[in-house]
Amino acid sequence: MNDFDLRLLESNKIGAKTLDELFRKERSIVSKRVELLKFMPPRGNLGYDHLKAIHFFLFRDVYSWAGKDRADMGIYGFFGKEDSSFCRGELIPKEADKIFTKLKEQNFFKNAKDINELAKNMANFMSDLNALHPFREGNGRTQRFFLRDLAKNIGYKLDLDLITKERMRAACIDAMSGKNTKLETLIKSNLRGFRQNLDLEQSRGLRLK
Structure with missing residues (x-):
């Protein structure tokens, strides 16, 4: 075990003695926090602090450093x-400021002319966020929820957890x-x-009757 993994293991709050045990218990605990997060999202202004607040909410019962970047x-x-x-750890504050300043300058994508432009803007942002990878663990889960909040802010519903891990990993590597x-x-x-989701839910309800 390298020093990097040892530090991760030593910082857990659940008494895990091995990485396998840590990740197994983490998945169980965080899955429950994920369900809570859907109904109790942390308040934020879609800035870097908002991203950190999501990470803290998800991992606060597992890691002593939840909500802190590298x-x-x-x-x-x-x-x-x-x-x-x-991204190198010492460069994270500067690069995070660039990413989230740009997001604000783009008015959080509210001005996208259609869904194609919106998807392109969100993909570019997510790519930058993934390259930043600010947290020692839990980056993917945190950024997926941030994208969910970002989409909701402009009247859309986005659930990237519906995408298989394999497809998401391949897309992120690209x-x-x-x-x-x-x-x-x-x-x-x-x-x-949101109008599309409501129509879909209503049509499904009618078919079930």
């Missing part, structure tokens, strides 16, 4: 996972190489206006 934890240098290398097409397609296929 810079807050003093973890510097590159962070790699599978075939990807993410995005790390600057190819956002797969990510854009996945987002577009799952974006629904």
Whole structure:
């Protein structure tokens, strides 16, 4: 076990002694927090603090550093996972400021002329967020909920948990190489206006009667 994983294990609040035990218990605990988050989302202004608040909500019962990024934890240098290398820890505050300042300047995508432009904008943002990868653990789950809040803010429903882990992983790996097409397609296929969702739910209800 390397020092990076050892630090992760030592910071858990659930008494896990191995990484396998930690991740198994984490999944169980966080899955319950995910359901709560759907009905009790943390308040925020869709800035970086909002992202951190989501992470804290999901992982506060598991990790002592929930809601803190790698810079807050003093973890510097590159962070790699599978075939990807993410932002250096010491650069996270500066890069996060760039990403979320740009999001605000784009008016949180409220001015997108159609769903194609909206999906492209959201894919670009998610790609940047994934490259930042600010947290030691839990980045994917946190950013998916942030995208959900971002879509809701402009009248859309987006649930990226409906996408299989394999398809999402492949799209994110492509995005790390600057190819956002797969990510854009996945987002577009799952974006629904609230009116569309209501119509779908009503039609399903009629078929069941």
